[in-house]
Amino acid sequence: MQGERVVVWDLPTRIFHWLLATSLLVEWLTQDDARYLDFHVFCGYLIGGLIAFRLVWGFVGTRWARFSSFAFGPFAALRYLRDLLHRRQARFVGHNPAGSWAIFIVLTLGTLSVLSGVAALGGEKQQGPLQGLLTFTQGDALREAHSVLAWTMLAVVALHILGVVVSSFSDRENLPAAMVRGRKRARAGEASVSLASNAAIALLVVLGGFAAWYFRGYFKAGSDVPYLPFVGPALAMDAQWQHECGSCHLDFHPSLLPARSWQAMLEEPDHFGEDLALDAKVVASLSSFADAHSAEHAETPTAWKIASRTPAASTPLRITELSYWKRRHAEVTDADWQRVKKVDCAGCHLDAELGTFEPGAIHIGKTSGNARKAGA
């Protein structure tokens, strides 16, 4: 193997590879944190676009980028892995059979992950292109499917990385560096492929334009108008509810507790240590507003989760007693609770007063919502 180094990977193939790798890393890091759901969703769209590009490039790209140059059968891939274990594997200028199957599997699972992710977003969060077309229950199931598909894909990625390391050592060729610089050792007389710079520039312009459009809200947002990546439905409000509840604390929207909780609270003369001395007419009017918009009406994804995750036998009197609330706030530290009291939802949820509690609207513990309001 004394051949010269020639260009094997064109620019679009290398850009595809490293953008996909970076996006998958971001997806993995943001998977379970509602604060970063907009980045997670953005990278999902990005992965979808990258895969679509790669499928086309597999037919019209340069020599080693074409599927026809690495159309190995599954048995060829297994044979290659077996040979790799015995360090007697054949050397390939383009993709080896095992690497080829990593590509096929990642393209397939990647596509399915993106589709199930968009569907979960539409059902579970009622956001994105499928908003309103799927139910919360379907969204819940699709999120499970999304999770299984994505973890399986990440497992294949891990095997791919392991294979690259082993092949690099046994072939004495730095394969990650080759995917950066594009050059690999080739047989004598093997020519470089074109860099396909124009296609690379077009790919970057389209992806950059999409990124700028997707994150345009961040450029417009000021300190007084926070940017909400996801805007929930406009919820019913009631002037009396806002006045009576909102004098002493956030006017928690009725969708944050089951109807039975509001009834129990309104019947109880002692309101968390205070006698509110409300007259019966006011109580009746508050009670009917609570009934009409309680969690059971599932007016928001949060309301649906609260209604469906609270055991029918329990009647929590505080939002912070909900098992759903506790699970969602398990990672908030004591230091954060020192800065922002639990009663002060608006301290972290920028849309607390709208009652929507959307993901992406959470900014943990910089200023209390009360302090921010006083400053405004």
Added chain:
Amino acid sequence: MSRASLLGPIALLLTLASAGAPNAAADPVDDLLKDFAAQGASNFSAQAGERFWDHPVTDPKSGEVRRCSLCHSNDLRRSGKHATTGKVIEPLAPSVNPKRLSNRADIEKWLLRNCKWTLGRECTPQEKGDALVMIRSR
């Protein structure tokens, strides 16, 4: 019984009179002071209201010391802070917050609720009158 049955028609007459002359609408604080006087209170004073405002009361259940200024602060021209929830309470002084002392039902609601929490009992007509006179002077 007989006084209550008399007060009804008098109040009705007063309401009708003020409805006929909207520019001379009775001030809700004056209205309340008249009622407190009818209940036996007299000589309302801002100084007495001030002493009442900062008078500490220990809550038997929690052991905390409560007083009006705990939530409303001693300077009524500034905002206060709800003792439990931390929510900002707009200034009470009508000179900086004209919405204050403008609605009789609101005044009565807060006097009832906040006396019960702070003192563990309803306030006397004298205490309420002194406090209102003091707030109005700020």
